[in-house]
Amino acid sequence: MTMEILETAFMQRALIAALLVGITAPAIGIYLVQRRQALMGDGIGHVAMTGVGLGFLLSTNPIWMATLVSVVGAVTMELIRAYGRTRGDIALAMLFYGGMAGGVLLINVSDTGSTGDLSSFLFGSLSSVSDSDLIAIGALAAFVVLVSVGLRRQLFAVSQDEEFARVTGLPVRFLNLLIAVTAAVTVSVAMRVVGLLLVSALMVVPVAAAQQISRSFRATFALAVGIGVAVTLAGTTTSYYQDVPPGATIVLLAIAVFIALTALATPLARLRARRTEAARAGADGGAPGAPECTSEALSQVPRTRLPGDDVKV
Numbered sequence: 001m002t003m004e005i006l007e008t009a010f011m012q013r014a015l016i017a018a019l020l021v022g023i024t025a026p027a028i029g030i031y032l033v034q035r036r037q038a039l040m041g042d043g044i045g046h047v048a049m050t051g052v053g054l055g056f057l058l059s060t061n062p063i064w065m066a067t068l069v070s071v072v073g074a075v076t077m078e079l080i081r082a083y084g085r086t087r088g089d090i091a092l093a094m095l096f097y098g099g100m101a102g103g104v105l106l107i108n109v110s111d112t113g114s115t116g117d118l119s120s121f122l123f124g125s126l127s128s129v130s131d132s133d134l135i136a137i138g139a140l141a142a143f144v145v146l147v148s149v150g151l152r153r154q155l156f157a158v159s160q161d162e163e164f165a166r167v168t169g170l171p172v173r174f175l176n177l178l179i180a181v182t183a184a185v186t187v188s189v190a191m192r193v194v195g196l197l198l199v200s201a202l203m204v205v206p207v208a209a210a211q212q213i214s215r216s217f218r219a220t221f222a223l224a225v226g227i228g229v230a231v232t233l234a235g236t237t238t239s240y241y242q243d244v245p246p247g248a249t250i251v252l253l254a255i256a257v258f259i260a261l262t263a264l265a266t267p268l269a270r271l272r273a274r275r276t277e278a279a280r281a282g283a284d285g286g287a288p289g290a291p292e293c294t295s296e297a298l299s300q301v302p303r304t305r306l307p308g309d310d311v312k313v
Contacts, residue, residue, distance in 0.1 A: 005240055013134050014126040014193065014236055014246075020141040021190040021202065022232035026210075026224035027148040028186045029203030030217075031179050034159035040077065040180075041200030044187045046096040047073030048196055049103025051188075052121050056110040062121070063136040067188040073099060074184035078177055124195035124247030126239055133192055140189045147182045155179060156217055193232065195247035202228060202254060209258035212265040227257055 005011050032040050051069030055062030073095060080091050107118050120128045129137075148155070157165040158175045166172045183203070190199040210223035235250030242249075 005237060010127050010129065011236075011240055013129040013131070014240075015233065017129050017134060017137050017193050018232040018236040018246075018250075019229060020137055021193045022229035023225055024141045024144040024148075024186050024189050025194075025199065025202040026206040026228040027221070028144055028179070028182050030207045030221055030224055031148070031155050031159045032183060033204055033207045033211075034156070035179070038204045039200060040074075040183055041187055041203045042197075043077060043092065043096045044070050044074050044184050045191070045196035045199050047099035048184075048187050048191065049121070050099045050106065051103070052191075052196075053103040053106025053110070056112050057106050059112060061132055061136060063133055063140075063188055063192070066191065067136075067140060067185060069099075070184035070187050071181050074180040075177060078180040082173075082176070120195075121191055122195050122197050123245050124191070124193050124198070124250075126193075126236065126246055129192050137189050137192065140185050144182055144186050144189065147178060151175075151178070152217075152221070193236065193246060194250055195245075198247040198251050201251045202232070205251070205254040205258055206231070209254070209261045212258070212261040213268055227254065231257060 005015075029041070032038060048066040048070040051066030052062045054060075054069065055065035058065070076095060077092060080095075104118065119125075154165075154170055154175055155178075157168070157170060158172055158179070162172050162176075165175075186203065187196065187199050190202060194202050206224045206227040207220065209227055210220045214220040214223050231253040232250050235253050236246055238244065238253075239246035239249050
């Protein structure tokens, strides 16, 4: 059965694309979750639809055109977030809905687009990944990994506390824009496999699942990527054998992993608490056979500071 799925060329491309999506989506999603921008990927997905429509209208690769449009949209979203204090939410809503409506309209008026093409981009399709798409996905995925791993310290600092990052001298505005651009590129990477309407879930759910049992950023990052790879490969394989939509299958598997790790988190937390209490109790009780510290013994310890040396502020 395993060899059967690898014998078909379109499934080979689909599995490679799924692997790249499983790595990139949680890799940038962890910063979005840290910044409380979990739905940013969903908004970028709406905007990317216009790029897909332009790709069909201009007879170019929809992935590259979607990347261009979604990057512009992501930068606009970040600028609205930074400067649109009063009416920012309305501007973002118009951007999201306008992007989706523009994409649907452009695909329908183009000579090469169809309703089937629209559905494959919205919900993902295994047979739609071509050789040129795979090259584009690979190049974009390399950019996402390079940014999310190579600049992880700077991006984490900005995501954790912008004011502190600004005080330490980091280029906060540039890093914020870089996160937005990288998220937009990730949407373009994932839309062939997961679909534009579900890509945000793959950015967020593996990270949320990893946070249930991990205690550090590094562990959360590694576990989230591992979950992303596992659910995308498993969902793609399931879609092939069961003839179900790949995007929906991948997202439901990710949610199942989240539920399982959430159920496992409580026993793990109790076990850690017991170990901490036991270690603390052992430290307070002292090691067996240790000499008792009495006032007489303390009086024999030479004093190196005088009372006048203590300065109170």
